[in-house]
Amino acid sequence: MVERMEVGDAGITQALVDSIHEKWREDEVVKLKFEGPQSLNMKRTHETLEDWSGCEPVSVDADLLPSEVPGYKPPVKLLPYGVRHCLRNKEMTRFRRLARTMPSHFALGRNRKLQGLAEAMVKLWESSAIAKIAIKRGVLNTCNDRMAEELKNLTGGTLLSRNKDYIVFYRGNDFLPPVVVEALKEREKLTDVQANEEDQARQRASAAIESKLKASKSPLVAGTLTETLAATSRWGNEISSKDVEHMRRDESLNKHAALLKYLEKKLALAKGKVKRAEKALAKVQENLRPADLPVDLETISDEERSLLRKIGLSMKPFLLIRRRGIFYGTVENMHLHWKYRELVKLIVRGKSFAQVKRLVVSLEAESGGVLVSLDKTMKSYAIIVYRGKNYQRPHAVRPRNLLTRRQALARSIELQRREALKHHISDLQERIELLNYELVRALAF
Structure with a gap:
């Protein structure tokens, strides 16, 4: 490159860094020429230019801090009432993003004996919740894992992030x-x-x-605690076995009544949820206007049906009908299949035979095709639909009288919720009937 930027005695400044970033908008590579003291140690100059974070504040050299501090103890930790000990995921992400933009507070090169740095970090945490430590480059045998472990044991802080360049610690929710x-x-x-x-x-x-x-030589006054305990132990009424049995029976009846009341409350809540699910299902199905079966439905002979069934079952491409059931995307994919072949193969899983039969009737009515066969496979049902001899592709392959993909998913969720609530209600009713029977039987005896 002929064009280059001259760097004089001022050395690396924020203006130089800004001009480099401005040049990168036009070219991918920037050529620099250093003169003066900066050219004497180009390795250090290169490292300074590559981790440049600004002029101020300058990071404190942690290697110059004392390795051992007499009488040093980790800071006192006390968690306030109602405060979580650990950070939530959102809080952790927020602190990491904050530490990404802030300059480093310390620069560290050694792995062990960091009591001086730990003391400085505790003092820093009085005004800042985060302590950012830059790892020096070019120092032999640096291990950020050992550094982080040593600092965590000395300060009791929370490690936010650690890599080959920086170590970031949070003072913790229990810092005082x-x-x-x-x-x-x-x-x-x-x-x-x-x-x-x-x-x-x-x-x-x-x-x-x-x-x-x-x-005092006079006798004790009657009614003291000692006399009361002695009289109770000597002449107190002893509880008979009948009284014990009666108390146990009353306790059992009270437990049955409390459990029965709890189940009745759950039953009322479940019935309310069923009503809300039916209301939501009706709201979703307002947009569904199913089509009727055509009167002049095309027929095929038995020989043609047998041949088309064999061809359809051997086909590799197929459509999978999932929990959404039949919506406009299903019919659209059927017409797209019929564009290249006469048959379409649909696979239905996780449904009963009655549900599959209803799906087949709906497919015939919405697509205008002819059902060839409905076969039970190992884990699913295979539906073969023939497009017909007089098939003409409609102008709009996506019917507007069916539900959209999102509406079909909402309908599936509400149907599943309603069925689960119905099973739950039936279980609760059986348990309530059994408890009523046991309660009446216990009262009879």
């Missing part, structure tokens, strides 16, 4: 600033003092009561 920690310690001291004072007052009161009892 030093001011709050000191306030909690003071409160604990006051609590301990109050507890000691209460214990001493309790001991003095018990000692005074014992001294008065020893000094």
